[in-house]
Amino acid sequence: MSLTPPTVTDNRTTLVEGPAAGLLRQTSTSHIGLRVPDVPAAAAFYERVLGLVRHAELADGGARLGWGGGHHVVDLLPGDPGLDHIAFEVRDPGGLTGVEKRLRSAGLTVSALDESYLDSLDDTAGSAHGLVCTDPDGNTVQFHGPVRRPGEHAADTARRPVKYQHVTLSTADLVAMTDFYVGVVGFRISDQLADGGFAWLRSDSDHHTLAVVRTGRGGGLDHYSYDLAEWADFKSWCDRLTDDGVDVVWGPGRHGPGNNLFLFFDDPAGNHVELSAEMEKFHDDRVDYRPRLWEPVPRSVNLWGGQLANWRHTSEGS
Numbered sequence: 001m002s003l004t005p006p007t008v009t010d011n012r013t014t015l016v017e018g019p020a021a022g023l024l025r026q027t028s029t030s031h032i033g034l035r036v037p038d039v040p041a042a043a044a045f046y047e048r049v050l051g052l053v054r055h056a057e058l059a060d061g062g063a064r065l066g067w068g069g070g071h072h073v074v075d076l077l078p079g080d081p082g083l084d085h086i087a088f089e090v091r092d093p094g095g096l097t098g099v100e101k102r103l104r105s106a107g108l109t110v111s112a113l114d115e116s117y118l119d120s121l122d123d124t125a126g127s128a129h130g131l132v133c134t135d136p137d138g139n140t141v142q143f144h145g146p147v148r149r150p151g152e153h154a155a156d157t158a159r160r161p162v163k164y165q166h167v168t169l170s171t172a173d174l175v176a177m178t179d180f181y182v183g184v185v186g187f188r189i190s191d192q193l194a195d196g197g198f199a200w201l202r203s204d205s206d207h208h209t210l211a212v213v214r215t216g217r218g219g220g221l222d223h224y225s226y227d228l229a230e231w232a233d234f235k236s237w238c239d240r241l242t243d244d245g246v247d248v249v250w251g252p253g254r255h256g257p258g259n260n261l262f263l264f265f266d267d268p269a270g271n272h273v274e275l276s277a278e279m280e281k282f283h284d285d286r287v288d289y290r291p292r293l294w295e296p297v298p299r300s301v302n303l304w305g306g307q308l309a310n311w312r313h314t315s316e317g318s
Ligand SMILES: [Fe+2]
Pocket: 166, 168, 223, 224, 225, 274
């Protein structure tokens, strides 16, 4: 798929928004599926450290966790560590139908989402169903209609995140991935690194609900992120993680793209988990944004001194 060739001049790559860019404006990250070698250990970690609770036992020995009410957040599935699937909740009127139509027009295979994923279907928000497809890296991507989420935003945010907010995918072909998510699915580009090594994509008013980063590892998960309410929570979380024997592996810091505060730690399977707050809001109904090009230097992704994540080996680290 090559819908929108980037503009390349003097080692600067400007990604181009494809024809569908901006068709999704009320779409958020929904849930994530992770394959882990030890489901009980991972589930115990997510319960103890992140305040998630068991919503269901899955047939294959997996565990489904959420905030205790409404739609689930994480599926932990037995297997070698890796990303099983990502999912987005499409609240745009007609949005799900549009996504399906564009995927099929692009010649991509689309199938119906297993009803078990629609565990909190919001009947009041109109008919909802779900579809599954595969992105250019082979990641399984689900899109579904509105679901209820009463468990979100009910946290003591010093002890439990507010909600699951974004996912960042590793890729060897960032142009193909942005072609798919922007040119077909309907996200927009908020920011990118000027060398074309990182792009932050939005599908609602948050600066990014999805990001893609070029790495030497190829496709899969780079990290995923939960929202905290405010800066003061970061101190409490750093102290709590320390008491729990969980190392903070990156941050606290502030990203340039998105302007969000961040800290990172790893789950027992080695997945990088971010806690974030203060993400920049975009108001596409009132102003016309142009994707910004950030210099590919460490201080772009970490304004406070430029220290990089120890697993990240993109050009901003060289
Ligand atoms: Fe992030």
